[in-house]
Amino acid sequence: MQQIYFFNEGRRDMRSLLGGKGANLAEMTHLGLPVPQGFTISTVACHEYEKNQNQLPTTLRSEITTALQRLEGITEKKFNSMATPLLVSVRSGAAISMPGMMDTILNLGLNDQTVLGLAEQTQNERFAWDCYRRLLQMFGNVVYDMPEQTFESVLTDYKRRNGYRTDLDLTAADLKAIVADFQNIYLESKHGSFPQSPQEQLELAVSAVFTSWQNPRAKVYRKLHHIDEHIGTAVNVQAMVFGNSGADSGTGVAFTRDPVTGEKKVFGEFLQNAQGEDVVSGVRTPQGLPAMKAMAPQAYEQFITAVAKLETHYHDMQDVEFTLEHGKLYFLQTRDGKRTAKAAVKIAVDQVNEGLIDQNAALLRVDPEQISNLLHPEFAAATLAAQQPLTKGLPASPGAASGKIYFTAPSAKAAHEAGEKVILVRQDTSPEDIEGMVVSEAIVTSRGGMTSHAAVVARGMGKCGVVGCENLVVDQAKQQVVINGQVFAKGSELSVDGASGQIYAGVLEATQATQDENLQTLLTWAASVGKLDVYANADTPADFAQALNFGAKGIGLTRTEHMFFKSDRLLKMRRLIIAGTTADRVEPLAELEELQTEDFYQLYRLAQGKTVTIRLLDPPLHEFLPHDTKEMTRVAEALAMSVSSLAKRVAVLHEANPMLGHRGCRLAVTYPDIYEMQVTAIVNAALRLKREGIPVKPHIMIPLIDTLPELKWVKARLVAKINDLLAAARTPLHYQIGIMMEMPRACLVADQLAQEAEFFSFGTNDLTQLTFGYSRDDIGSFLPTYIERGILKADPFKTLDVEGVGRLMKMAVDKGRYERRSLPIGVCGELGGDPASISYFEKIGIDYVSVSPFRVPSAVLASAQATLQHDYQASKAAVQAR
Structure with missing residues (x-):
């Protein structure tokens, strides 16, 4: 071959x-x-x-x-x-393209003899020896892995001793001496003398570049x-062509549009009398392209014409490397240019308006994962470049935030109320921390993965979030955190970059993202193309309003437990849980019902007829209870009971493995009055809106269903309660009762469940952890090693495991639709916002995904891309079949 x-x-x-x-x-x-x-x-x-x-x-x-x-x-x-x-x-x-990630060697072919020939041929001794020292430096670093600093220190020493400011001040004599020093570095290394055979140099260089792939x-x-x-x-x-061959030569890099703003103008940098690595490495400060125009106006005009031709030919912004040798222009590379999210969207929309590409091409041009960067505050690149990060964790939720660190929800809330900007730092978070999370600019945890509580809530709130910072040790007793050996006490200032996962000392200035008109245009195009509808995971009117602003078609998941964590509601919930009998639960249930009715009313009112899917209570009851002595005392006093009695009730409700325990629909079987209270609130809110002329079609979702008898039992109780309410109101109401598909067994018997369930919604977080047997809050100790060693291709909580979890989902879709042909099926877990996963969901016939409000735009775009790609593959297959 x-x-x-x-x-x-x-x-x-x-x-x-x-x-x-x-x-x-x-x-x-x-x-x-x-x-x-x-x-x-x-x-x-x-x-x-x-x-x-x-x-x-x-x-x-x-x-x-x-x-x-x-x-x-x-x-x-x-x-x-x-x-x-x-x-x-x-x-x-x-x-x-992987800019700067692998290796390059220039001037290969020089040796102790050919350098003399080059000097004579060009009548430029300095140029020839400059090329030779560059070869020795690059070859040693790339081929033999000699530290770059070893060579650079020699150059620095020569410039310091002679009072030179830049490499250009080095004379031919200096460069000859530097070459001799460089060759001595080779001799002192384990590799011996620099190879004088150009053929040997080339073979070693080719091997080194191949090796650099790894x-x-x-x-x-x-x-x-x-x-x-x-x-x-x-x-x-x-x-080789030589930008370092004299004052009429140079080298540069240019973009056919501004890679930061997307503005339609050639943007570039140029260095006179230099080689390309001088620009890329930053050893010299380049000038703008006007310097090239002043030096070689004819070559500059040729360059401008050529790069315009390249953009038109490639139908995209180009990143071009070029060299001038004695005023003659040469092109060394062109590629699609890397760009910011803002520039990516603007360029795509502008090029459609210019007739260079069509709308479908524009939709495929923008990375959905970039979109969220347009919606959150961010630190300027120049600001970050001047800082050294303290540590890095998992970038759970984008954004940029600075503030004073606090370690408990109450202290965070108090600081916020005193006018401070707060960074909540925890080992991990629980629902009890919600008030601290609400008031925080950013949430940082030392444990947990991308679908941990802290991560999910941060994304849902649009908060900046970094989780799984292994080099961050939280000491609650001393109210301090140790980050790579540095101690930061309560009230110390930190800055958190949710886009990169990096944490910095002190306060960094962040810029607030503004509504981007080009993004709105792109999303309008995407919404008209994508087959998958995009809904929001929203628990509050503020979340839902934000999601609607981003183009959500409704709510695919409201987690009702999140509505109980405000301090006044949490006490009522605790009173309900502590109650020993059904009679004792009547009063707290009535209080919670009133609150829930108003909650659902506000969501339905915002929806204006759009779908709102409300999941009934899911977590185990013990999550709502106090655990430390101080909190236990405070709650016992508020509930007018002894600490010992409260402690006994907490002990009774404690579970060894709550993820697999008394939660979800199992609560409905043992405490049916809780789910009855919630559906009462749902129906009463819907009837109130119906009287106001706003259409409502409640979608009620039962979590954690495993078996058909279990579903029948719970559904029968809910339907009976709803029918009683509607009979009393003498008003009909269309509603649906569906299930959250999060148990592997449910997928295996989906045809049975579809006999009763009127819709399916996959909870991919639980389905993934139950399929793998991984606890999503404890994967940080082993998952990175699994991925690094190739045992797993990717984090299955970030991108769908198609072979396992995906196969279960496809089986459930096929079985469910076999039993109930028009069964609506969605995904409401975090994978609903992952572009690669969305492509698979569309392929197996999922109808919609539901994601955190700030992930709605990227999901809308990913849905459109999945449709376009699948349509292309289908068209290609049809052509091949003919």
């Missing part, structure tokens, strides 16, 4: 074989742009290299030799020639951007 392709042999659609850089160099060659000649060693060769235990196969070495000879003929230069030395760059290039930073980048570990990298060998 052919493993090497010259640039004129490839095209842009060969990315998987040639990598992005190689395919684009080939495409620019075909477009007639000035591209230095060269060839691409394909990703196939990378795979062969890895199979050959990281050794270049003999066949590839032979093919490289042949390709070099052909390049020599094209350039009329020769490897290892004193008269006409051929120098090349060796660059990586994966199919998906370097730590590349792995982290791929993980962050969900790039397949197995695609490998190509290697591009290209004849």
